[in-house]
Amino acid sequence: MASSDTGSSEWTAQRVRETFLDYFKQNGHTFVPSSPVAPLSDPTLLFTNAGMNQYKSIFLGTVDPQSDFAKLRRAVNSQKARQPLPYESPHLSVPLLTSSFYSVFALVDLDDVGKDSYHHTFFEMLGNWSFGDYFKKEAISYSWTLLTKVYGLDPDRLYVTYFEGNEAGGLEPDLEAKELWKSVGVPESHILPGNMKDNFWEMGDQGPCGPCSEVHYDRIGGRNAAYLVNQDDPNVLEIWNNVFIQYNREADRSLRSLPNKHVDTGMGFERLVSVLQDKPSNYDTDVFTPIFQAIKTVTGAREYRGLFGAEDRDGIDTAYRVVADHVRTLMFAISDGVIPNNEGRGYVIRRVLRRGARYARKYFQVDIGNFFSKLVPTVVDQLGEMFPELRKKQHDVVEILDEEEVSFAKTLDRGERQFEQYAQQATLKGSDRLHGADVWRLYDTFGFPVDLTQIMAEERGLRIDDAEFEEARLKAKEASKGQKKAAANVVKLDVHDLGKLEKMEDVQKTDDSAKFGRDNITAHIKAIYHGKAFYNSTEDAPSGEQLGVILDCTNFYAEQGGQEADMGRIVIDGQAELEVGDVQVYAGYVLHTGFMKYGSLSVGDAVICEYDELRRWPIRNNHTGTHILNFALREVLGDGVEQKGSLVAAEKLRFDFSHKAAVSDADLQKIEAKSTEYIRQNCAVYSQEVPLATAQQISGVRAVFGETYPDPVRVVSVGVELEEILRNVKDPRWHEVSIEFCGGTHVQKTGDIKDLIILEESGIAKGIRRIIAVTGEEAHEVQRIAQEFENRLDQLDAMPLGPEKEREAKQVQVDLNQLVISAVQKAKFRARFTAINKQVLDGQKAQQKLEAKMAVETITSFFEAAENQNASSFVVKLPMPTSAKAVSESINYVKTKMQNKNVYVMAVDPEQTRVAHGCYVSQELGDQGASANDWAAVVSNAVGGKAGGKGATSIGNGTNPDKVDEAVSLASDYLSKFKL
Structure with missing residues (x-):
């Protein structure tokens, strides 16, 4: 491979990217920062799927003339977008604009990532655009010069393609591109025709499109490899594609030429780096090797050897590739605002994280919980300069990765054990497939995405029955609908039920101390309740109905103190599961209510209690946020502020307080600022049970007036340890600290809250105000x-x-x-x-005034003209677009100043959608039988709409601007009936 004319053959990944961007900047291109990989303002699109998405309005000519894009003629950028699906494009001609863009893989073949040398969940592209500026000649010249002169690639190894035409589609061969490639020095034997699939790019069923011209590189050289172009040969690969956008595909599938011609190109960054570094795989380049080194340091694993398939006997190299690829995906998506969850783009990211975490634990044998976050600094060092959002959001990314890993770690061990049971059952039956209901259960109970189960199944030589899985999923969905409908009447304990419980020797008050922890616990079922009866087994209770379960201990938070109850599940792995939808406490007995998803539970069973950590996470944020807000209110509004109620939910917090008047915007801003200041200090949050009499003496302690508190009472302080507070409970310094009686769950440090934003302040009763606010990701x-x-x-x-x-x-x-x-x-x-x-x-108003003046001048000028001195009538379509107000004011002018004239005025509005018209009939014409309403009716029949008025005037509004000339003629014909 030839070296570049810069005199150095050391092409680092960073230098490759910078060289590309600098080359096009020097050739008059403007660098445009990336739009987010997740278009959060467009929920219909999971991920940005092309570099050209943000420029579509330019291509279609609909760009806002006030925007910077309206002035953009040439661009080069680094755009993050979605990788094309394999079936969408087997080659590189994605909607390639110009960019160095990262694309999110669509996950249909997620399982391929890491197993070969070229699949990635993120894929960087380099490219350049022209918006109605240069076209094929310049684009081809730029491509060839950059590749051969700047990057120094051997021209004999390069092959180019052009569009061969399509007779059925009425498209001629792109012989212009062919000749242009010849003119820059490409021999004809290296210029190849390509069909609609390979060499005609379209955005979709409709939209901008045009022929494209690809550049391919032969890794081996010293031969004529033309016959291998676009044949999926790993050694003859496409590296660049020039798209010449000159048509628009219409709804009827026809092609219309665009008013301007554009260039939209894209070059595979990882592929180009591998070519310039003479590496057989993208993973062998320094795009990935720094991440591999970080993985080795974190895990202590052996070095990466670049082995694939059967040669990678211990699976370590595959795990290196999976983890290195996935951490980039996760960082880009999360830094652009995608939060892992069970819906849409959030689920896509959760699947990537869980797949990577499982590979890390199985092959690197590391504990997960903060694994990916240890790799974050390396990726930020690599890419933070090009993509500054990575550095800006680094702390948030680390926090979210850790939360997700911790949540998955809780069920991973159990899920893998359960998978082994299912796998053994299949093997004992002589089957080579997993039952679809079992695969669904692994997803629903243990959070194993199907593709993760697929990996585990392949490791055991098993396959998944997709039809059975879909059947189980739909069945569960239908059952859930029925359960939600039936859950309107929540199972509750009344005084009689509590009396029965008191008489049950083996049922004690529930120990719920574990609710302040974050781990799953094992408990024992003490009672099963439905309606007015207690049962020994869920099988004895009415089938399909809501049940209540009492345990000897629980980590579920029962609704109290304004904090919503936890949700989650009570399970015996592989045997039974109760989906918990509500948790309430009755005289010390914690009742978990929900529906059986499968199996049965009996009194005495040992069960696993698993609350939904990812739901409690924002609840913790909001609860500590409520304390901070309470403190800030007192600081800003004074000690007279007293808490009157609160709600702590996952999506928001609500706080009611005493205050005689609405809180001003200035004070709200101070309250927000005071809260933010407290949060930014990243104070630790402390809690401790304290004798009630002692706790009540703490200076500045906040409690709800009239509330009955237990003794001892739990005290929560933000920023000062309770041991220090209790050494001198009356120290006035505690007025400057948030200290409250509280039995809720809280963050470990205030920085976890991120921000507190007040959405609403309103009055709910005389002297009682309400604030609604959000924290964390909602903020x-x-x-x-x-x-x-x-x-x-x-x-x-x-x-x-x-x-x-x-x-x-x-x-x-x-x-x-x-x-x-x-x-x-x-x-x-x-x-x-x-x-x-x-x-x-x-x-x-100014425009209407001007239009009215011009309308009046049009009328007066007509009658003042020498040739019209004896004229008594004037029918006119005003020469300029005019509002209805101008027409009515001109008619009023005639009525007051020119009573002896007959005038009909018509005007099309500025939007060319409606007609304003009006008339005045003089006394003389009226005496002959003419009527303003009759005259207006003639016009309305032509322009549509209605007209009306009193006496000598009539005003109308029509809907057919194209009929105005006809209306002018009809209005004139009406006058011809009378003697003027």
């Missing part, structure tokens, strides 16, 4: 929405006065009223919108 989400809306206000402000701005202002006002963001920020937005809207309204 970040409302801040993101606020930033998007602020950008929209910027765009509205910059728009020139006119109908388009008026329409947008109306829509912005509607959306602003519905916006769920910081109450302080919303007040600022309202003030700013009011100022912008005043300009719009003032502009409307």
Whole structure:
């Protein structure tokens, strides 16, 4: 391989990328930062699936003329987007714009990642765009010069393709591209025709499209490899694709030429690096080797050897590739706001994390819980300069990765054991497949995505029955619908039930001390309840109905103190599961209510209690946030503020307090700032049971007036250890600390909360106010929405006065009223919108005044003209677009100033969608039998709509602007009936 003319053959990954970007910058291209890999404002799209997505409006000519993109002619960037599915494109011609973009893999063949040398869940591309500027000649010249002169690739190893045409589609061969490749020095034997699949790129069923021209590289050299191009040969691979966007695919599948021609290119970054470094695999390049080294350091594993398939006997090399690939995926997605969960893009990321975590534990034999987060600094060092969001969000990424790993770790051991049982059962039956219901149970109970179970099954030589799995999934879905409908009447214990429990010798009050921990626990069933009866087994209770279970101990949090109850499951692995939907405490007995998902439970059974940690996580944030908010309210509004109630849910917190008047925006801002300051200090949160009499003496302690507290009472302090507080409970310094009586769950340190944003402040009763707020990821989400809306206000402000701005202002006002963001920020937005809207309204008034003046001048000029001195009538279509108000004011002018004239005025509105018209009939014409309403009716018959008025005037509004000329003729014909 030839070296570049820079004199160095050391092509690091960073240098490859920088060289590409610098080359195009030097050739007049503007660097455009990446849009997010997850288009959070578009929930219909899981991930950005092409570098060109953010430029689609430019290609279609619909770009906002006020935006920076409207001025963009040449671009180069680093765009994160989704990897094409294998069946969508077996080669590299994804919607390739110009970029160095990271793409999220679609996960249909996630199991391939790590097992070969080229599948990735993220895939970086390099590229350049032209928006109606240069076209094929320059694009081809740029490609060839960069590859052969700058990167120094051997021209004899390069092959190019061009579109061969498609007679059925009415498309001619792209002979222009062929000749252009010849002109830069490519021999004809290396220029190959390609079909619609390989050399005609389309965004989808509709949209911009055009022929494309690929560049392929032969790793071996010294031969003519033309016959291997686009044949999936690993040694003859596509590295670049030039797309010439010149058509738009219409809804009827026809092609229409675009008003401007564009260039949209993309080059496979990892492939290019492997070529320049003369490596047979992407994983052998320094795109991945620094991550491999970090994995080796963290795990103590042997070094990476680059083995595949059967040669990788211990699976270590495959695990290296899986982990290195997946950590990049996770970091990019999470830094762009994708939170792992069970829906949409969040589920995609959860699958990636759990697959990687399982590989790490099985093959590297490490404990999971904070494994991926140890690799984060290496990836940030590699890519943080190009993608600054990685560095900015590094702390959040680490926190979310750890939370997810901890959650998965709780069930991984049990899930793997259960899988082994299912696998053994299949083997004993002589079957080579897992039962679909078992695969569903592994997902539903243990959080094992199907593709993870697929990996484990392949390791045992088993396959999954997809049809049975789908049947089990649908059955569970239908059962869940019925359960939710039936759950309206929640099972409860009344005084009589409690009396029965007191008489049961083996049933004691529930020990719920484990609710403050974060681990699963083993408990024993003490009672099973339904309706008014207790049962020995769930099989004895009515089938399919909600049940209540009492345990000797529990880690579930029962609803109390304003904090919502936990959800989760009570299970005997592989035998039975109760899905817990609510937890309540009755006189010390904790009742877990829910529906049996499968199997049966009996009194005396040992069960595993597993609350939903990922739901309790935001609840903890919100509960500690409530304490901090309570403290901030007292600091800002004074000691007279008393708590009157609260709700701590997963999605929000609600806090009621005494205050005589609405809290001003200025004070709300202070309260938010005070809360944020407390959170940013990252204070530890302490809790301890304290004798009630002692606790009540603590200076500044907060408690709900009238509430009855247990003795001892649990005290929660934020930032100061309770041992120190108890040494001098009356120390006035404690007024400056959040200290409360509380039996709820809390974060370990305030930094976990991230932010506290007040969404709403309102009155609920005389002297009682209510604040609704969010913390953590919800707080970040409302801040993101606020930033998007602020950008929209910027765009509205910059728009020139006119109908388009008026329409947008109306829509912005509607959306602003519905916006769920910081109450302080919303007040600022309202003030700013009011100022912008005043300009719009003032502009409307000024325009209407000008239009009215011009309409009147049109009428007076006609009658003042020498040739019209004796004219008594005038029918006119105003020469400029005009509002209805201008028409009515011109008619009023005639009525008051020109009573002896007959006038009909028509005008098309600025949006060319409606017709305003009106007339005045003089006394003389009226005496002959003419009528303003009759005259207007003639016009309305042509332009549509209605007209009406009193006496000598009539005003109308029509819907057919294209019929105005006909209406002018009809109005004139009406006058011909009378003597004028």
